[in-house]
Amino acid sequence: MPELPEVETVRRTLGPLWLGRRISGVRIARRDYIRASPPGPLARALGRGGRVETLVRHGKQLAAFLDDGRAILIHLGMSGQVLALGPGARPARADHCHVRWSLVGGGSVVVRDPRRFGGVWAYPTAEALREARWVALGPDALSVRAAALARSLGTSRRAVKACLLDQRVLAGVGNIYADEALFRAGVHPLRLACSLSGAEVAAVARAVRLVLRRAIEAGGSTLRDFVDAANHPGTNQRRFRVYGRAGHGCVRCGSTLVGGLVAQRATVWCPACQTGPYGV
Numbered sequence: 461m462p463e464l465p466e467v468e469t470v471r472r473t474l475g476p477l478w479l480g481r482r483i484s485g486v487r488i489a490r491r492d493y494i495r496a497s498p499p500g501p502l503a504r505a506l507g508r509g510g511r512v513e514t515l516v517r518h519g520k521q522l523a524a525f526l527d528d529g530r531a532i533l534i535h536l537g538m539s540g541q542v543l544a545l546g547p548g549a550r551p552a553r554a555d556h557c558h559v560r561w562s563l564v565g566g567g568s569v570v571v572r573d574p575r576r577f578g579g580v581w582a583y584p585t586a587e588a589l590r591e592a593r594w595v596a597l598g599p600d601a602l603s604v605r606a607a608a609l610a611r612s613l614g615t616s617r618r619a620v621k622a623c624l625l626d627q628r629v630l631a632g633v634g635n636i637y638a639d640e641a642l643f644r645a646g647v648h649p650l651r652l653a654c655s656l657s658g659a660e661v662a663a664v665a666r667a668v669r670l671v672l673r674r675a676i677e678a679g680g681s682t683l684r685d686f687v688d689a690a691n692h693p694g695t696n697q698r699r700f701r702v703y704g705r706a707g708h709g710c711v712r713c714g715s716t717l718v719g720g721l722v723a724q725r726a727t728v729w730c731p732a733c734q735t736g737p738y739g740v
């Protein structure tokens with residue numbers, strides 16, 4: 461499932477084609493993929509006639525803000541792709557393409573999503589989008605500082621990994637990067653959030669920023685079908701230190717990595733490098 465680095469990779473690779481371009485038309489192949497829109501014609505709500513001024517990401521959500529104030533939100537869900545196509549180009553796979561924005565002067569942007577857990581939302585203003593979608597989210601994980609993370613974690617008695625996965629606590633981290641960050645911070649995923657020292661919270665914030673930044677540099681992680689807007693897969697999956705490596709040796713100390721369920725998600729940690737939940 462695309463997490464923050466994958467959505468940021470899409471944002472960066474989409475920009476060169478979409479920014480500054482006017483939308484000449486919107487083709488909607490699946491009406492039910494448009495999750496919400498203001499009253500009025502759908503193509504108009506989805507930006508027809510507008511020019512894309514900025515592409516902004518918060519957590520795992522991507523928004524296009526238009527010159528006339530309208531805003532479009534794209535959520536990739538489990539298998540969503542946003543493809544930037546040059547003039548005359550067609551998607552490598554034509555199935556599951558739910559929305560297509562045609563651009564004045566040629567080229568188009570297509571949202572493709574085989575499993576359809578994602579969606580596209582239209583808002584009359586950027587403010588309305590932020591209000592509806594982003595206000596309830598925690599700080600963006602790519603730039604989160606120790607103080608903000610400490611505030612967000614508060615005195616929660618949940619496992620720290622469950623907190624990192626909760627988008628209201630921290631926006632953008634999913635199962636892969638939560639495990640990678642906790643390993644780098646040396647914190648066991650089952651530790652109660654309230655038991656972390658200030659130094660440990662700072663280490664977690666630092667590790668979250670680091671693993672996300674490195675993943676963006678590698679173009680994201682491709683486990684199944686993630687591709688950027690230019691249809692290239694990421695390579696960060698080659699760098700995982702714990703995710704998917706239960707039973708293998710820890711890259712730091714050689715101990716056998718342990719797998720288990722935390723917050724109902726498959727979780728991997730090093731029993732030696734990550735300080736246990738009971739101070740062991």
Ligand SMILES: [Zn+2]
Nearest residue numbers: 710713730733
């Ligand atoms: Zn280790």
